[in-house]
Amino acid sequence: MFQEEYKKYYDDIHPSAELIARTKKRAMEMCEEKSDDKDLENWETDLLENLSAEKDRKWWKIAGSMAAGLVLVVSVGYLIHTLQPMKHQTSSGNLAGEEQAGTVSGSSVRGSGIKNGRISDYVDSSAMSELANTERASVTLDFASEQMVIFHSNFGVVMYKPQEQVIGYYLRGADVYGADDWKEYRIYPTLDGQLLYIVKKATQEAWCYDYSDSSYTTVNIDEVWTKNLYLANNKVTGTKADLYREDSTQSILIQVDSNNYTQLVFLVPKSKLQASLAIAQYNSKTGQETCLKILGQYGWSALTKEESTNYENYMENQPLAFIHKDKKNHISNTKNSGKPQTKTTVRPTESPEATQLKDGDNNLTDNPEENAVTEAPVSSEEPVQPIETNLPEVTPDSTTFG
Amino acid sequence: MSNEKAELERCFQKAIDQYADMVYRVAMNQMKNKEDADDIFQEVFIKWVQHRNEFENSSHEKAWLIRVTINLCKNMLTSSWRKKGTEWSEEIENTLVHEDKIQEESPLSQVLEQLPENYRIAIHLFYYEELSIKEISQVTGEKESTVRTQLTRARRQLKKLLKGVEL
Numbered sequence: 001m002f003q004e005e006y007k008k009y010y011d012d013i014h015p016s017a018e019l020i021a022r023t024k025k026r027a028m029e030m031c032e033e034k035s036d037d038k039d040l041e042n043w044e045t046d047l048l049e050n051l052s053a054e055k056d057r058k059w060w061k062i063a064g065s066m067a068a069g070l071v072l073v074v075s076v077g078y079l080i081h082t083l084q085p086m087k088h089q090t091s092s093g094n095l096a097g098e099e100q101a102g103t104v105s106g107s108s109v110r111g112s113g114i115k116n117g118r119i120s121d122y123v124d125s126s127a128m129s130e131l132a133n134t135e136r137a138s139v140t141l142d143f144a145s146e147q148m149v150i151f152h153s154n155f156g157v158v159m160y161k162p163q164e165q166v167i168g169y170y171l172r173g174a175d176v177y178g179a180d181d182w183k184e185y186r187i188y189p190t191l192d193g194q195l196l197y198i199v200k201k202a203t204q205e206a207w208c209y210d211y212s213d214s215s216y217t218t219v220n221i222d223e224v225w226t227k228n229l230y231l232a233n234n235k236v237t238g239t240k241a242d243l244y245r246e247d248s249t250q251s252i253l254i255q256v257d258s259n260n261y262t263q264l265v266f267l268v269p270k271s272k273l274q275a276s277l278a279i280a281q282y283n284s285k286t287g288q289e290t291c292l293k294i295l296g297q298y299g300w301s302a303l304t305k306e307e308s309t310n311y312e313n314y315m316e317n318q319p320l321a322f323i324h325k326d327k328k329n330h331i332s333n334t335k336n337s338g339k340p341q342t343k344t345t346v347r348p349t350e351s352p353e354a355t356q357l358k359d360g361d362n363n364l365t366d367n368p369e370e371n372a373v374t375e376a377p378v379s380s381e382e383p384v385q386p387i388e389t390n391l392p393e394v395t396p397d398s399t400t401f402g
Numbered sequence: 403m404s405n406e407k408a409e410l411e412r413c414f415q416k417a418i419d420q421y422a423d424m425v426y427r428v429a430m431n432q433m434k435n436k437e438d439a440d441d442i443f444q445e446v447f448i449k450w451v452q453h454r455n456e457f458e459n460s461s462h463e464k465a466w467l468i469r470v471t472i473n474l475c476k477n478m479l480t481s482s483w484r485k486k487g488t489e490w491s492e493e494i495e496n497t498l499v500h501e502d503k504i505q506e507e508s509p510l511s512q513v514l515e516q517l518p519e520n521y522r523i524a525i526h527l528f529y530y531e532e533l534s535i536k537e538i539s540q541v542t543g544e545k546e547s548t549v550r551t552q553l554t555r556a557r558r559q560l561k562k563l564l565k566g567v568e569l
Contacts, residue, residue: 003529009510010530015426023444027451031410
């Protein structure tokens with residue numbers, strides 16, 4: 001009876017047509033803004049290609065001029081020696097000059113109007129910054145809580161413990177993605193960050209990394225969707241103004257709780273290398289911020305070299321050891337301070353039944369708190385001690401059922 | 403019109419057809435007023451546009467939409483400017499008589515308004531969306547035991563307020 005009455009009451013509640021139209025308009029506008037950004041990127045690519053073509057043409061011109069000069073010298077020499085009486089009537093320079101001019105005007109000029117090779121002459125500095133970020137934004141922040149930050153890219157998956165300032169685990173890209181493109185995979189941590197589901201979108205294959213015992217096992221895809229997953233709705237994408245550093249990577253700011261935000265930032269804005277990747281934490285209540293250089297001063301090479309891979313040729317001459325502050329942080333020491341002691345280093349083939357996950361791993365807090373995002377000041381580039389707070393657990397952002 | 407835009411429009415319309423009422427009702431359940439529910443509705447679908455490619459199936463999408471709606475409502479309810487605004491509006495409210503409002507509102511809505519937000523959402527998801535306790539737990543991110551307690555307490559309060567109505 002109550003249910004019927006309740007349903008009857010809510011059946012009468014609908015969004016107005018005007019509200020739907022307004023929402024649709026906003027959504028389309030947002031989509032257009034995004035496609036404008038894409039156009040800008042494409043334009044940039046075209047521009048670079050044109051500049052490269054322009055360079056090539058310059059070389060051809062120089063080679064052409066040299067060849068024409070050589071022909072000229074030989075011709076003149078020949079004329080001097082064989083046709084002495086006619087030498088004052090011949091203008092071989094004109095002949096060569098006409099050929100050269102013909103070479104230039106006859107070439108197809110793609111993107112004509114470009115006169116020199118400096119992109120900054122054609123793109124304003126803010127657009128440059130945006131493009132640089134796009135180029136470097138190939139790292140995805142998957143999870144952030146007080147205790148751990150998880151992110152992934154082509155180099156693999158990294159879990160960093162901001163409070164201890166150590167790498168919790170590192171799953172090599174080769175082991176996680178095999179020979180595939182890393183973008184074909186989705187990473188779904190559970191709400192507590194203890195389990196990490198890796199899903200290959202195209203084939204719906206799934207693997208699970210369990211932080212508690214460092215196991216890396218094959219799981220059934222259906223199992224993934226029954227877990228309390230930490231998904232994207234705590235990620236603050238929004239406009240650029242929402243991101244509190246201009247040189248931050250795109251769309252990877254996570255609201256950890258009502259006051260705390262975590263973001264991946266690049267400390268070297270102009271560099272395309274990811275060596276300067278850092279974790280920025282901001283507390284909107286106290287205004288305090290912490291910037292943690294994930295890989296200290298050595299960059300990714302320290303990590304990748306340790307794993308016998310070379311990443312972006314960064315800092316070839318740096319020592320192999322990754323040392324953050326003291327010896328215990330060496331990545332290969334223990335599970336909590338180095339690479340995971342995975343049971344399998346390549347894709348396991350165990351049946352899902354053999355690797356059932358433990359219930360109770362996903363216990364949740366009762367009263368998740370969330371707040372609106374606020375702009376924050378620029379973070380310092382030097383690492384400082386993390387803020388000691390007793391903040392609540394991360395709020396769940398998206399789950400599924402069925 | 404580009405193919406991408408046309409495709410987005412088609413998907414958007416489909417999502418609206420499927421979930422607009424559900425999202426709006428959850429927003430109304432939490433916010434208790436049309437203006438705020440309108441804002442929440444817009445924000446939810448803007449977020450949906452941003453994440454539309456991330457859903458694996460419709461139940462995932464539905465759960466996500468409910469979850470995001472609840473989160474955004476919580477954000478709005480706990481934001482400082484709103485708290486301040488509520489204090490002011492309460493002061494104004496005390497000085498005015500809203501006869502029309504009282505007449506318009508059904509007894510059920512008046513009763514529901516007296517329940518805390520987390521009880522209201524548990525009741526709504528259970529009785530209207532007909533989700534199981536486990537599903538409510540997954541959607542709201544609370545323990546099953548917590549959801550069960552919330553439902554029990556909400557029912558108890560409703561019984562008291564509705565004077566013996568069967569729940």
